[in-house]
Amino acid sequence: MATQRISGSEAVIKSLLEEGVDTIFGYPGGAIMPIYDALYDYDQQVTHYLTRHEQGAIHAAEGYAKVTGKVGVCFATSGPGATNLITGLADAQIDSIPVVCITGQVASPLLGTDAFQESDVVGISMPVTKWNYQVTHAEEIPEAIAKAFHIALTGRPGPVLLDISKDAQFALFDFEYKKCTKIRSYLPEYPVDPFQVKAAADIINEAKKPIVLFGHGVIIAHAEDELKEFIEKTGIPAAWTLLGLSALSTDHPLNVGMLGMHGNYGPNIKTNEADVVISIGMRFDDRVTGKVAAYARQAKIVHLEIDPAEINKIIKADAPVLGNAKKSLRMLIDNVNPNLHKEWLNEFKACDKIEYEKVISNDIYPQKVGLTMGEVVRIASEKTNHDAVLVTDVGQQQMIASRYFQFTQSRSNVTSGGLGTMGYALPAAMGAKIGQPNRVVFAMAGDGGFQMTIQELGTIAQYNLDIKIIVLNNNFLGMVRQWQQLFFEKRYSFTEMKNPDFVGIAKAYGLASQKVTSRDQLENAVQEMLDHQGPYVLEVVVEKEDNVFPMVPTGASISDIILES
């Protein structure tokens, strides 16, 4: 490729174009102005979305990355602009989301002088990035961006931050771009070892009561088809983690539901009865395992995992299979025998029956007066033929939505799993809608989380992002209140909220909105929202003190999951 003498700023944009970027979320400011100036000339190739806060920009980039499988890109200025990204970086780090953030930095001679809007962004972001780097010479820009994309997307993905000093943005140099495909100190994934696969297959072929636990790794590796083929060939029931949700259609006969603290009854108690546990692209988070010392002690553990540091981190693997889930599963499928585990699967069905009678029916078809979150979720899912993208916030509504929303396509569930970031849903839904413009995108949030990033209604209005926002309002920080009720003697310490008129706020932003307080209005209201062209805020006032069940109390074994208080 011929070289071209251009500014560092223009090199940033050209490098991003080389990486196939057409969408950027960001917020300008002093130290990143040269890059924004360069961006001005490229509005035909790149669409930039001006959010209302940098946290909104990075969550949007995460939502975009999750639904598309591409790298989400976001821009912020130095100092406060960059520090506002930190929550999003931590979120992307713990949930393995590929995001590249570019921050402006003060001119390099001013570094370390406490200059205006100077902060040590590389230092601050170090624990919450997969890689970060400070650029102080324009010549470094193409290589740094190429490396950033390679690192963010390959192996176990994660966020990368590049901090570019203002003088490097202005400087002219001869631009040439070469994609990064290899870094000698970085092995994205291990080649799958056939001996490990064989050892795993031997255990699986002997199993009488096996269970598959699948997580985000299946989606990241695009291994949905392989997962389906594997369980169908072996007849093994499969349960999912919060981030594995939507990798397997929720109505698949072998899909036995959600693991963990508020997961389904069957997969939780059966994990402690299985003779073989096959975990695929999941990391045995404490919300999944409950008390580790009482977790799957009786079972042999087969662990398919891309990150060597996750093997034996929490649960010791009898047969680890290191590598990319798509490749590992493909090899495993060839080594396992066809099977049916009919009786074992029936045991799950028996559990489902108990859970349905004690919990689910009351949640989704309630008999009482007050509205439940569960029925709202059920109606939203039904009215979109279980084909929508669901973006949830954190708390009770997140758990209820994950339990009852149904999925027919992968990459349709967007939520903050590891970090549990309140305020995630609204901005992440913006990225999800931009990434999947032809699908219905729901943003579901409680009254607490909604107000943490409520300013993004401005962004949604400005770009007319057709997001169906459902605010499940119980005037409480519901999940904390639930814990206070169950474990802190109903001492409701600072969890009750006096809320504004959400419909009024939506209307002030120019958005269509309505409030629902009774069951007879609900179905029509959801339908009206879906029929409306453009963004819509539906506030549903739900029962004030409803709880999410089942529940594995903290510190308890998953066998001790409770169905009611």
Add this chain to the structure above:
Amino acid sequence: MKQEYIITVFSEDHIGLLSRITIIFTRRKINIDSLTVSASAIPGIFKFTIVINETPDRVQKVVGQLEKVVDVMKAYYNTNEEMIYQEIALYKVSTEFLLESDQIEKIVRNSGARILEITREYVVIEKTGHSKETQQLFEELNPYGVSQFNRSGRVAITRSTIEKLSEFLKERDAMLEQVD
């Protein structure tokens, strides 16, 4: 049970890498007892030698996390018995005390230390050894007044006949070719 481990990290020579490595320890509230950063035998590859007191399980997990750092090539952990290691210590004592007493000469002779510099005011003594040994010399000299004392971080090499990293790098290159 906790015991002393020597962790050796081979990495690129990049600014900020020391921070990236140390935060892995601080996040888990593990104290670094000694740290040495230097070149390795392989050009362009740096070597961190870190001493911690930990359980085998924790040290294994920390090494796993160290290897996740993009600029880190490989991290190893060894017990003290598996390595040859040294530290160096410098002691400054007053020349006047040295002249007045015959004890210091005796101490220096018995401990295998050597004298680096003598001025009218002070004498600088150097001793190489394990920290227990350099500490013992400090205890012995201190009654005569040690005005300054400094001990280096640990340097260590394995007892193995080959450089494990060279083998590792060859394997790694093959793997990088294999995975696209």
